[in-house]
Amino acid sequence: MGNLIDGKIISEKIKEEVKKEIEFLRSKGIVPKLVSISVGENPASSVYINQQKKNCEKIGIDYEVLNLPENLTEDEICENIEKLNRDENITGIILQLPLPKGIDTRKVQSKISYLKDVEGVNPSNMGWIVYGRPYVGPCTALAVKEIIEYLNIDLYGKEVVMVGHSDIVGKPVALLLVDKFATVTICHIGTYDAGKLEEHVRRAEILIVAVGKANLIPGEWIKEKAIVIDVGINRVGDKIVGDVEFEKAKEKASWITPVPGGVGPVTTSILLRNTVLLAKLQKGV
Numbered sequence: 593m594g595n596l597i598d599g600k601i602i603s604e605k606i607k608e609e610v611k612k613e614i615e616f617l618r619s620k621g622i623v624p625k626l627v628s629i630s631v632g633e634n635p636a637s638s639v640y641i642n643q644q645k646k647n648c649e650k651i652g653i654d655y656e657v658l659n660l661p662e663n664l665t666e667d668e669i670c671e672n673i674e675k676l677n678r679d680e681n682i683t684g685i686i687l688q689l690p691l692p693k694g695i696d697t698r699k700v701q702s703k704i705s706y707l708k709d710v711e712g713v714n715p716s717n718m719g720w721i722v723y724g725r726p727y728v729g730p731c732t733a734l735a736v737k738e739i740i741e742y743l744n745i746d747l748y749g750k751e752v753v754m755v756g757h758s759d760i761v762g763k764p765v766a767l768l769l770v771d772k773f774a775t776v777t778i779c780h781i782g783t784y785d786a787g788k789l790e791e792h793v794r795r796a797e798i799l800i801v802a803v804g805k806a807n808l809i810p811g812e813w814i815k816e817k818a819i820v821i822d823v824g825i826n827r828v829g830d831k832i833v834g835d836v837e838f839e840k841a842k843e844k845a846s847w848i849t850p851v852p853g854g855v856g857p858v859t860t861s862i863l864l865r866n867t868v869l870l871a872k873l874q875k876g877v
């Protein structure tokens with residue numbers, strides 16, 4: 593029976609470190625301030641914004657929301673970002689997604705100064721991951737790395753299978769782990785359509801899944817004693833579940849993240865850590 597990876601414990605550990613850093617910054621008169629840009633109305637992102645605000649304020653980060661009207665052009669959204677980039681009192685910027693239809697998300701994200709890019713989505717911060725020198729990076733990808741480090745797993749030569757190749761999870765996770773000399777296989781829709789997903793998953797010593805499809809990975813596919821990190825978040829009826837068939841997977845894994853309560857809380861804390869790291873970098877501390 594697998595041990596549960598308690599994301600809340602890892603998250604609290606990160607928060608403790610971040611809190612100390614913020615106390616230090618504040619003692620020097622530096623107050624980290626995060627501005628969250630929201631374009632148009634989106635009920636899902638208002639839940640997210642409220643959570644972020646609560647988490648930031650609790651730890652000593654000022655948090656403000658900039659609500660922009662739905663009908664702004666791409667250039668007008670970018671101008672607002674440039675204004676925040678120039679404001680020395682603002683140390684971090686978050687762009688809430690999704691943006692209205694027709695807006696090029698990646699282009700807009702690339703306008704956020706890499707020094708204020710707390711979500712690690714600017715091409716410059718992504719590029720540092722390719723160079724093997726991540727400073728800030730996409731929060732969920734760093735959360736996966738953090739969990740593996742917390743378990744004290746030596747990745748050298750390990751068979752890692754990453755299911756999902758999104759820009760913010762699958763691709764950066766694969767790069768981060770390859771730099772630790774894991775052998776990383778990336779699976780995606782092509783792997784699934786070719787009927788080869790099972791074959792790859794079955795040999796994973798560390799399996800990471802970030803797709804967004806409930807029960808995509810049957811528990812019986814899990815290799816004995818594998819470590820399973822389930823990033824997926826899916827609503828099934830009134831329950832939130834991951835992408836892995838949890839109850840059966842738990843029987844075979846040595847360690848497994850629950851959903852909710854696994855990767856999610858760690859991701860939240862990484863955002864706080866990114867915010868503080870960038871505030872320090874901007875202020876030369």
Ligand code: NAP
Nearest residue numbers: 732756757758761780781784802803804823824825856859
């Ligand atoms: P995404 O951008 O939609 O990417 C999903 C990936 O899964 C794509 O690479 C896609 O390939 C691949 N895929 C789709 N169907 C597949 C299949 N049947 N077999 C194998 N691969 C398949 O999603 P994301 O942003 O990475 O998020 C993934 C999941 O993680 C979602 O449930 C999201 O809610 C959750 N999430 C959780 C956290 C957290 O903190 N816990 C944070 C971020 C995201 P193609 O693009 O080729 O179709």
